[in-house]
Amino acid sequence: MATAAESLRSFDTVPRERPRLVRLARLARQHPTGVFGLVVIAGFVVLGIFGPAIAPYDPRELRTGGVLEGPSRAHPFGTNALGQDVLSRVIAGARISLIISFSAVFIGGSIGSFLGIVSGYYGRWVDYLIQRSGEAWAAFPSIVFYFMLITAFGQGVKTIIIAIAIGALFGGSRVLRGATMVEARSTYVEAARALGASEARIFFRHVLPNVLPLTVVLMSTSLGGAILAESALAFLGIGVEPGTPSWGIDMSGENLTVARLGYWHVVVFPGLAISLVVLGANLLGDALRDIWDPRLRR
Template identity: 40%
Template sequence: MSEQTINQSQVTSPPPNPRIESWKNFFTKLRKNKAAMVGGLLILFFLLVAIIGPFLTPYQPNTPDYANKLASPSADHWFGTDHHGRDIFTRIIHGMSLTLYVGVVSVLIGAVIGVLLGITSGYYGKRVDAFIMRCMDVLLAFPGILLALAIVSVLGPSLNNVIIAVGIFSIPVFARIVRGSTLAVRKLEYIDAVKALGASDVRIIFRHILPNVTSPLIVQATLSIATSILTASGLSFLGLGAQPPTPEWGAMLSDGRNFMWDAPHVAFFPGIAIVIVVLAFNIFGDGLRDALDPKMKN
């Protein structure tokens, strides 16, 4: 009787869900990549600091204190003070949310527009494909920082204009990635079957093609955030991004270059903050790429 029950339970047990097994395999490979885990933990830490950090700092980021200007790092001012006597540690903490905001929103803009253009180009092909891809080639002909510099110069210096500029130069990368994946997916037999059942193009694109091109999108978005942060900091360093007294890291680095010999900490700490954040997103993006690569399952 017991053997019968065991056999029946084995027969009636449901087969494993392929989607769940795929996610388990992904997280298993991601956990094995120590560099990616370090990058992911750093990103979580940065997000936590950006959310609750500004409420815990003992100083105001934009309030000057000329009695303590250019003070060296100490117990009162962990990272020292700048030429206006403002606490650098406080300004870096407050600037964390600005940095992540610029990186995430600009990439989101580029990804949404790039995905729509790329999937349209790959699905319809012919003249639509040729027109969209030639437009992307024009944008790709300009170096990213140069294109962003030109756009901000036209729109005017501000943080929102930097986001728009960085988002625009991110569009071609996403468009080309999605187009390539769409060209491969649209030739599969199940797409032809869905078409034969009378599904509309919109349903096929968003229900059946888009979910199959998300893996390279996730990887590219993570890596693009690092590039966007670096570009936005560079534009702010040139005076085209966030304007004083906003505690943006690139602008803080620009202010600190005037005191490199007398007070190097003014430039050092904003610079090292940019390096650590960009490095975290890059190594986490590399780990995601390895974990999502089907060729590396074994």
């Protein structure tokens, strides 16, 4: 029979929970691409917040001299056809693009996630109504809806946010519906019902906390699509107001014309900014998916 001292020694050998920083460091080593994506997104968020203080020039300033200058020490990204500093416009454009994309993803993702979770948990006519509505919406061309909404309410940041949010409403609802159906039919939920727990308690105490991480993953992976949608609308001339620093605007109109004449820097640097932030959002979303739900790995 073990003595009290031996019991205490065996208790001391039980591994303690690793500190949070150690666990975060291990996750960072396991998912380096996710860390890269997080750094990219965080960097552009900093640009969006402190852009006016960081930008070397006023992004709206028009100059008669120094038009279409190539990259130089004074203008690292060159100037456009209006004499505006391209670097300053890329920095200022981060604010507009991130405000629109983050807001649209949060609004559309929250509502869409709620619909998917409710559809998967309650099923029956609720599931049928939500899923048929999603299928009908998916059959309607998004660009036509964008044109209709912006024509009716005018160009502006709020209108673009609402348009992209509605367009992404049912994007992840089917994924959350499936995950919720699995949780609702799990053993611990059946045990909670057998013990007399109410449906509201089961939903909010057991099912919802287990599917919420998937909601964050879906939102992060949708961020890149929202940025591309905002840029595409600006490219088509139905985005934010003309003159507003925007990556999509800087890749459209007369900038495309002068780029074909050899002034590549006018559109290449805004395009690289879009590509980099979309890549960062996708890498971050993939890493979060692997961490929170390894079953979703490709």
